[in-house]
Amino acid sequence: MSDLTPEMIAELERLLAEATPGPWSSEISGDGMYLNAGRIGLMAGIHAKERPDDAALCAAAVNALPALIAERERLRGIEEALRYIAKGSPWKPKLSADSIVEEYEQVAKAALTEASS
Numbered sequence: 729m730s731d732l733t734p735e736m737i738a739e740l741e742r743l744l745a746e747a748t749p750g751p752w753s754s755e756i757s758g759d760g761m762y763l764n765a766g767r768i769g770l771m772a773g774i775h776a777k778e779r780p781d782d783a784a785l786c787a788a789a790v791n792a793l794p795a796l797i798a799e800r801e802r803l804r805g806i807e808e809a810l811r812y813i814a815k816g817s818p819w820k821p822k823l824s825a826d827s828i829v830e831e832y833e834q835v836a837k838a839a840l841t842e843a844s845s
Contacts, residue, residue: 737797744793752790754783763787792843799835806832 732740748765755762761783 732800737800740793741797744790747790750791752787754787756783765790788843799839803832 750766752766753764755764763783763786
């Protein structure tokens with residue numbers, strides 16, 4: 729997938745704001761797979777016998793979207809600061825490049841741990 733453009737992020741934020749507030753969850757019932765958005769059950773049109781993890785993925789993606797958008801913006805800020813430094817700016821942040829990398833690694837490990845639970 730290509731890089732998320734500002735327009736794509738704005739559209740995701742709009743969709744998220746207009747959707748039923750979370751957290752979302754999923755469940756298998758005798759007649760199919762359901763997404764539960766708050767107290768509202770949504771038929772997901774997924775046959776549980778064929779693809780039992782699809783609704784779970786949809787619910788997890790909706791629940792993770794706000795944090796993913798915020799993390800993207802945070803990393804964009806770090807990227808901009810590093811580009812500014814790389815251009816020879818006299819402005820020097822309190823963070824060294826090594827500390828930025830260490831912070832990124834900690835955030836990435838935490839995100840992977842959260843995603844796998």
